[in-house]
Amino acid sequence: GAVVSQHPSWVICKSGTSVKIECRSLDFQATTMFWYRQFPKQSLMLMATSNEGSKATYEQGVEKDKFLINHASLTLSTLTVTSAHPEDSSFYICSASTSGQGNYGYTFGSGTRLTVV
């Protein structure tokens, strides 16, 4: 089945630095990639939707200059947390939209635990 590889699985960075998270679709082309954020014991909140070759669409309240999304190819999307601060510490998960035979689904990466110290 469809697999999305996300890395790193965890990262610790210093406040003020930037961190890049990558998501790759391994055996399919992901025209649409979604980025979610999950706080401890909370639900996943959609941050942005990215389509290959175009600018990402951000959800209300998400700072586009802080969370830079690039979807330059059909198999790779990246999320860069710029000038990270402790409040950005969270679990970030990507998801690719897949389709086949008129059906569609969503395949999730395994997530990245970001800790900003």
Add this chain to the structure above:
Amino acid sequence: GDSVTQMEGPVTLSEEAFLTINCTYTATGYPSLFWYVQYPGEGLQLLLKATKADDKGSNKGFEATYRKETTSFHLEKGSVQVSDSAVYFCALSDRSGGGADGLTFGKGTHLIIQP
């Protein structure tokens, strides 16, 4: 806007007990409904889904029926196992096809199965 409400946890059951996790939704249009499971330290895995009213999704002994009249998609399993311990998320996609929209998730229900 769209929303998903599911029962708060943790839900603690003994092995072989019957499980129900309630999920209700509000949405415009004709949403598709999903249940995802998240094991400790891992990402989300699709458990089952239903794309139209009265559809029943099933997988690994879990079932859920898309009830449009009650806007519900309750998750059930007849006999749970310790390995079912995880967090379960109900979610919807508010487009009838194409997967162009992200998912709206409930808050998740932490299920604990005791031997």
